[in-house]
Amino acid sequence: MEKFIAHSGKVFALNRENIDTDQIIPKQFLKRIERTGFGEFVFYNWRYDDDGNLRSNFHLDDEEYSGASVLVTGPNFGCGSSREHAPWSLLDYGFKVIIAPSFADIFYNNAFKNGILLITLDEEKIEEYTEKSQSGDFNLEIDLKNKWIKESSGEITPFDISEYHREKLLNGWDDISLTLLHEDKIKEYEEREVPVGII
Amino acid sequence: MSKETIIEKIWNKHVVYKEEGKPDILYIDLHLIHEVTSPQAFEGLRLANRTVRRPDLTFATMDHNVPTKNVEEIKDKIAKQQLDALRENCSEFGIKLAGMFHKDQGIVHVIGPQLGLTQPGKTIVCGDSHTSTHGAFGALAFGIGTSEVEHVFATQTLAQEKPKTMNVKVNGDLPIGVTAKDLILAIIAKFGVNFGTGYVVEYTGQAIRDLTMEGRMTVCNMSIEGGARAGLISPDEKTIDYLYGRKYVPKDEEAFEALKEEWLNLRTDDGAKYDKTIEIDATKIEPQVSWGTNPSMVVPITGKTPKISEVDNKDEVMRALEYMGLEEGQRITDIDVSHVFIGSCTNSRLKDLKRAAEIIKGKKVKEGVKAIVVPGSFLVKEEAETIGLDKVFTDAGFEWRNSGCSACLGMNDDIIPSGGRCASTSNRNFEGRQGNGARTHLVSPEMAAAAAIEGRFVDVRAYSFA
Ligand code: SF4
Numbered sequence: 001m002e003k004f005i006a007h008s009g010k011v012f013a014l015n016r017e018n019i020d021t022d023q024i025i026p027k028q029f030l031k032r033i034e035r036t037g038f039g040e041f042v043f044y045n046w047r048y049d050d051d052g053n054l055r056s057n058f059h060l061d062d063e064e065y066s067g068a069s070v071l072v073t074g075p076n077f078g079c080g081s082s083r084e085h086a087p088w089s090l091l092d093y094g095f096k097v098i099i100a101p102s103f104a105d106i107f108y109n110n111a112f113k114n115g116i117l118l119i120t121l122d123e124e125k126i127e128e129y130t131e132k133s134q135s136g137d138f139n140l141e142i143d144l145k146n147k148w149i150k151e152s153s154g155e156i157t158p159f160d161i162s163e164y165h166r167e168k169l170l171n172g173w174d175d176i177s178l179t180l181l182h183e184d185k186i187k188e189y190e191e192r193e194v195p196v197g198i199i
Numbered sequence: 200m201s202k203e204t205i206i207e208k209i210w211n212k213h214v215v216y217k218e219e220g221k222p223d224i225l226y227i228d229l230h231l232i233h234e235v236t237s238p239q240a241f242e243g244l245r246l247a248n249r250t251v252r253r254p255d256l257t258f259a260t261m262d263h264n265v266p267t268k269n270v271e272e273i274k275d276k277i278a279k280q281q282l283d284a285l286r287e288n289c290s291e292f293g294i295k296l297a298g299m300f301h302k303d304q305g306i307v308h309v310i311g312p313q314l315g316l317t318q319p320g321k322t323i324v325c326g327d328s329h330t331s332t333h334g335a336f337g338a339l340a341f342g343i344g345t346s347e348v349e350h351v352f353a354t355q356t357l358a359q360e361k362p363k364t365m366n367v368k369v370n371g372d373l374p375i376g377v378t379a380k381d382l383i384l385a386i387i388a389k390f391g392v393n394f395g396t397g398y399v400v401e402y403t404g405q406a407i408r409d410l411t412m413e414g415r416m417t418v419c420n421m422s423i424e425g426g427a428r429a430g431l432i433s434p435d436e437k438t439i440d441y442l443y444g445r446k447y448v449p450k451d452e453e454a455f456e457a458l459k460e461e462w463l464n465l466r467t468d469d470g471a472k473y474d475k476t477i478e479i480d481a482t483k484i485e486p487q488v489s490w491g492t493n494p495s496m497v498v499p500i501t502g503k504t505p506k507i508s509e510v511d512n513k514d515e516v517m518r519a520l521e522y523m524g525l526e527e528g529q530r531i532t533d534i535d536v537s538h539v540f541i542g543s544c545t546n547s548r549l550k551d552l553k554r555a556a557e558i559i560k561g562k563k564v565k566e567g568v569k570a571i572v573v574p575g576s577f578l579v580k581e582e583a584e585t586i587g588l589d590k591v592f593t594d595a596g597f598e599w600r601n602s603g604c605s606a607c608l609g610m611n612d613d614i615i616p617s618g619g620r621c622a623s624t625s626n627r628n629f630e631g632r633q634g635n636g637a638r639t640h641l642v643s644p645e646m647a648a649a650a651a652i653e654g655r656f657v658d659v660r661a662y663s664f665a
Contacts, residue, residue, distance in 0.1 A: 017515060018392055018493050022629040027610045031264065031277040033238035033284050035345075045631045050617060076393045079426065079493075080629060081608075082328040083236065084344035105396055105428050106328060110344035164221050175346070176247070179224055179354045185216040186252075186356060189226050193212075195355075197255025198295055198316065198447060 001115045003172035007096045008141040009069030012060060013130040014043075019073060020080030021107065025089040038085055039092030064136025071098045072129045078107025087111040097142050099149075101126055112165050113175060117144060119159045144169060202468040205433050206364045206399045209339040209465065213322050215356055222358040228321040230257045230351050231307050232294070234264050234285040235610070236326030240349035241288040252355045254293040258316055259285060261298050262306045266611050267573050267600035270299065278611065292352075303446075305576020305602045308332035308544035312416065313576055315445025319434040319462035324351060329544050329626065331422040334431030335415035336438055337465050339399065341429040362399045362428070363474040369404035371482040376660035378554075379414030380546060380624070380643035382406065383421040384487035386479055388497035395427025398475065401467060402432050406481035412441040413550040420545045421626050424494040433466040486659055488531050489628045489641040491519035496628070500646070500658045504529045522630055523638050524618070531656050534640070538621035539570035539651040540633070541597075541644055543607035546624035547575030549582050551644045556591040558648035558659065564596035565654030571598040571613070573605040597651070609634045622650035 029041040046058045054061050060068070071090070077100040078086060087110045090098070098111065099119045111118050119142070132138045132151075141150040144166060149157045167173070179186075203211075216224040230253075237259075244250065251257060264278045273279040282299070289296040297303035303310055308329050311317040319337035324330060326348045333340035347357055373382060387394075400422055402415075410418065415432050422430025439459050442448050449455050485499035496519055498504070506528045510516050520527060525534065541547070541555050552574065564570045572592050574580035580602055583589060589599045606613040607625040609632070615621045617636025624647050625632075628639040642650065645659045653662075 016518075017512070020493070020627075020629045022608075022627070022632050026631055026635070027608050030235050030610065031275075031281050033242070033281055035239045035242075045635055050635060076396070076426070079392060080328065080423075080627060082326060082342040082344055084239075084326075084346060087344075102393065102396065104393070104426060106342055106344060106423075110346065113344065113346035175358055176249070176350050176353045179350065179356060179358055182216045182224060183354075185224070186226070186354060189215045190355075193226070195226070195228055195253070195256055197253070198258055199255070 001172045001174050004096070004115055004117055004169040005145055006141070006143045007069070007117070008139060009096065010065065010067055011070045011072055011129060011133040011138045011140055012065045012068035013072040013133040015074060015130050017074035018076045018079055021078055021083050021086040022080055024078070024086040025083065030083060030085055035088055036092060038089035039094070042089040042093045062136065067094065069094050069096050070140050070142070071095045072126060072133060073098065073100045074126070075101040075123070077103050078111070079104035082106045082110070084110045084114070087114045087116055091116055099126065099129065112168065115169065115172070117142065117169060119149070119161070121157065121159060125157060202471040204364050204401060204467040204471045204473060205337055205431065205465050206339065206401060209320055209322065210361060222360045224356045225322060225359050226356050227324050227351050228256060229316055229323045231311055231323065231325035231330070232257060232259045232348065233307050233325070233327065234261050234281045236345050237288065237348055238281060238284045239345050240352055241292070243349040244352055249353045251292040251294065251352045256355060257294045259289050259294050259296040260304055260307050260310055261285060263604045263608065264610050265299055265603040267603045267605045267613060270601050275611070302577055305578065306544045306547065306604055308420065309548060309575035309579065312336060312412070312441070313445070313578060315442050315448035318442065318448070319438060320465050324357065328423045329420050331428065331430045332416050332420040332544055334419040334422065334429055335412060336442070337431055337434035337462065339429055339431065342423060363397055365395060365398040365400045365427070366473040366476040367400050367402050368476060368478045369402065369406040369481050370478055371405060371480055372409060373406050373481045373484060377484050377486060378643040378645065379410050379417040381484055381487045382481065383418045384489065384494065384497045384641060385484045387421065387425045387495045388487065389479060390425060390477060392424065392493050392495045393426035394477070395422060395425040395430070398427050400425070400427040400430040401473070402430060403467070404481070407432055408435065411550060412437055413548045416548070417545055421494065424626055434462045438462065486643065486646050488646065488656055489639070490523065490525060490531065491516070492522055492628055492630050494626065494628060494641060497641070498531060500531055500656060502531055504531070524620070532658070533655070535620065535655045536622045536640070536650050537568060537619045538615050539568060539647050540573070540606040540621055540623040540625065541571070541647050542573030542575065542605050543625035544575065545626045546644050547573060547579065549579050551624065552579070552583050552588055555644040555648040556588045558645050558662065559595040559597070559652055560591055562595055562652045564651045568651055568654050570596065570651040571600055571606065573600045573613070574602045576602045606633050608632060615639070622647045622656065
């Protein structure tokens with residue numbers, strides 16, 4: 001996994017709560033057997049109408065948001081289906097950081113495993129960022145090392161994140177290698193508990 | 200000894216390695232896989248030159264993508280590619296597969312229990328959020344993403360933060376005509392779509408004890424709709440009876456007795472403490488219908504859609520009503536349906552189908568309504584046909600299909616058209632879930648059956664006795 005130390009980028013705000021992974025990436029795009037190439041389909045049904053034309057009431061594709069890489073959104077983001085296609089599509093589209101009041105559990109794990117930084121902030125701050133982003137020219141600088149977010153005005157907002165997730169992103173560690181450091185413990189467990197196979 | 204919940208008992212027993220400030224490494228007893236969330240995990244293994252550590256603790260089936268009619272020929276090339284990939288991957292890594300046409304095939308959360316793979320005390324994972332279903336047997340079962348699938352392949356473990364525990368206490372008995380589905384919908388309606396985030400939930404109380412194993416599966420299935428990755432129920436004699444004699448449960452009487460002992464001991468100790476307890480009164484619950492676009496947007500059949508002026512989340516409610524093509528304050532019994540879907544891992548087991556069949560016996564599906572039944576597994580289908588349920592459904596005008604996920608998520612051809620309104624026994628009423636622009640109303644099998652006959656939602660309590 002790539003290391004994540006800091007990131008600066010344009011904000012796109014999606015002011016809705018309980019955005020489920022069916023909205024992030026609809027099922028018709030789940031049939032691929034690769035991890036890549038999902039970006040163009042992110043939020044598909046909100047971006048495109050039945051005929052495949054861009055909808056005018058959804059602004060991700062508006063010119064001023066082009067290149068946005070920081071998503072600011074509502075509580076319980078990523079609820080529903082466990083599909084990792086959701087973080088894959090967000091990342092493939094270009095989102096590196098997602099800021100919300102809360103995230104659904106499975107999505108939270110899935111996102112970090114793909115090197116996306118999820119930041120939890122209180123609703124007021126989210127509202128403030130949402131409002132500021134309406135200009136289409138609102139950038140945030142996110143520093144994971146020091147755990148703060150900086151606006152171009154210079155205003156700084158600190159954030160909290162578990163040391164475990166922070167270290168993993170900063171070092172670009174992948175989980176499987178980390179776990180395999182303890183392979184002897186897995187062996188011990190199997191010798192002690194003797195899990196019975198399916199025969 | 201300190202008093203423990205079943206959640207702690209299972210967790211502690213499975214910890215392989217523990218370190219301050221890091222998630223526990225948890226051993227996984229059973230890894231269920233299917234075609235949609237596994238290909239990238241297998242690919243990852245290959246790229247890293249790794250293998251599946253315990254293929255013998257892994258079991259595969261095909262469910263999400265499979266056609267439920269004209270099954271001989273899969274027209275969708277990309278779907279076929281995914282199914283082929285699973286077949287090849289299973290053979291490469293030595294994993295048992297119940298593929299299409301295999302007698303053990305079915306929705307992954309239906310076949311696990313049916314085959315006795317699901318057992319009390321096990322840690323069970325699957326790349327599917329409704330893995331919580333298996334918690335009905337007192338297993339710690341939760342959905343994982345594809346990276347985690349790969350992690351389990353390679354290590355047979357998962358790095359997991361120890362969850363908090365929650366007791367969802369259901370007091371009193373459910374009234375006649377009110378089902379497990381109504382209960383879980385009412386719980387989510389009352390506590391919201393993220394009441395369980397960060398928790399493993401145990402369902403307790405008389406109403407839970409009184410549920411059949413099928414009913415318990417329905418309740419645990421939808422835990423994730425309340426935000427809980429896992430929901431479970433302490434095992435009792437019903438659990439034991441259900442598992443006795445199943446394919447992958449030891450046949451030897453002595454061995455089974457020993458297991459039984461072990462399983463019953465998993466029960467939450469009297470006086471054990473949970474991090475949180477919430478309660479609901481079962482006696483007040485009525486048949487439920489979802490009106491909106493998430494599973495907490497639910498009202499009793501006797502109710503109405505909300506009034507914008509009376510809710511806090513005005514934007515969300517307005518958007519949902521608009522998507523659903525409903526007015527505020529509209530009576531639920533005034534909503535017509537165009538489609539009925541009986542199926543999904545929530546409600547597609549034999550008992551679900553039997554109860555629905557009872558409602559429709561001798562009646563006809565309302566003209567203009569398209570109704571389908573999709574049994575949860577090959578075996579459910581076979582058993583249903585043995586007792587003539589297929590006839591009951593087809594005589595009434597339902598289509599009788601082969602097993603799979605089908606219109607629960609509409610990855611195959613079973614899609615509700617844009618603007619179509621479906622009474623569905625599935626678990627998610629998200630926008631576009633059953634098809635782009637499709638409108639989903641979550642209900643019990645009985646309510647879905649009655650809606651098929653009447654062409655609108657009716658109170659099944661009055662209906663079944665009419
Ligand atoms: S039936 Fe629906 S919810 Fe259940 S596993 Fe299949 S797609 Fe998922």
